[in-house]
Structures are given as C-alpha cells and as structure tokens.
Amino acid sequence: ETGVTQSPTHLIKTRGQQVTLRCSSQSGHNTVSWYQQALGQGPQFIFQYYREEENGRGNFPPRFSGLQFPNYSSELNVNALELDDSALYLCASSLGRAWNEQFFGPGTRLTVL
C-alpha cells in the first residue's frame, strides 16, 4: 500500500505567475482534500474532491482551483500568485464522503517572490 505523495517538493515562483501542484492519493482512497499551511500556523482547508467533483470549499478565492482525475489523483492550481500564497500545501486522502481518517502527504513548499 503506497502512501500519499506530492510533487514537487519545493517550488519558487514570482508574483503573478501560475502554479500547479500534484497529489497522488493513498491506494483505494477516493477523496482528496487540500490545505494551505502558513509558517507557524495550522493547516487551512482549501477544498475537497470526491469522485472527481468538488465536495466542499473553504474561504479561498476562485484563483485557487482544483481537479481530481479518474484514478483519484488531484491537482491544485493557483493563478495570479501573491506573496501571501507562500506556504506549505498539503493534500490528504481519505475513503468516502463521510469522515474517515485523513492521511496527509509531505506537502509542497511554495515560495512566491
């Protein structure tokens, strides 16, 4: 059984650019949630995907968007990057729409200059 993987590990972008982050969910999991974790803070929920459809969204602007693919892997896209977007982006996979244990990946560290 493989765990949650994310790519890339680190990324440096400049303000105004666009970025795509990727997540492969744990084997057998069909739900992926994305979180933003600023330095020294707890993770903040961005959105969740269940079977390729958005299944809940936190308080993030529309320039944060996502996709889930038939194999349940997922992408997080951020357009028009701002300095405050610098953070660790975490994805977590789980099974089903009801609350089950969420397994987190190691995260992607995004730095916006």
Place this chain on the structure above:
Amino acid sequence: GENVEQHPSTLSVQEGDSAVIKCTYSDSASNYFPWYKQELGKGPQLIIDIRSNVGEKKDQRIAVTLNKTAKHFSLHITETQPEDSAVYFCAAGEVGGSARQLTFGSGTQLTVLP
C-alpha cells in the same frame, strides 16, 4: 464558521513526565475531533481522534478527553519520550454535515527534554 483555539503554543517537559494540550471550539455542530502530530519536513500524522458520542479515548500513552458542554477537548501524553517532540495540532469537523472541512488549531510545539 468554526474557530479552534489551542494552548499552549509551546510546551517543554522532562522525559517521563506528562504533557497536556488543550483546545476549545466554537461550533456546537462539530462532532469529530482528531489530533495530529507533525514532525519537521513532514505532513501531519493522525495520532488519535474522538467523536462526540464518547467522552474519553485512550491508545497506549495517548488519551483524548472531550467536554461537549464546555466545548473543550484535550490531548494527554503520559511517560513522554524524546521522540514525542513535534508540533501537535487539534482539529474539529462535522460528520455528516455539508461542510467537509477540518478546522485546525494553531499548534503546540512540544519539546521533551532528556
């Protein structure tokens, strides 16, 4: 929306002593309360969780208590070891609700001194 407050932000204990981290939540609809441990350079790892139909849950050296009336929940680690040093996060969520998010506290840096 839900708001979770976590205290203390840092905690140092001697090896073998107990550590207690406390959280409060605001939304009475929340009924699922997990605790995560995050080591440097890694994602959060679930260490224990509790649902609102239970007042206490224990797993070896780790226990969690929940007071629904006061909207408090706490993590207790006994016989602490150096490998327990990490950042611990509490979170709250609503099973069966329309919102699918976990709301996290701001974290507690636990240091276990040898």
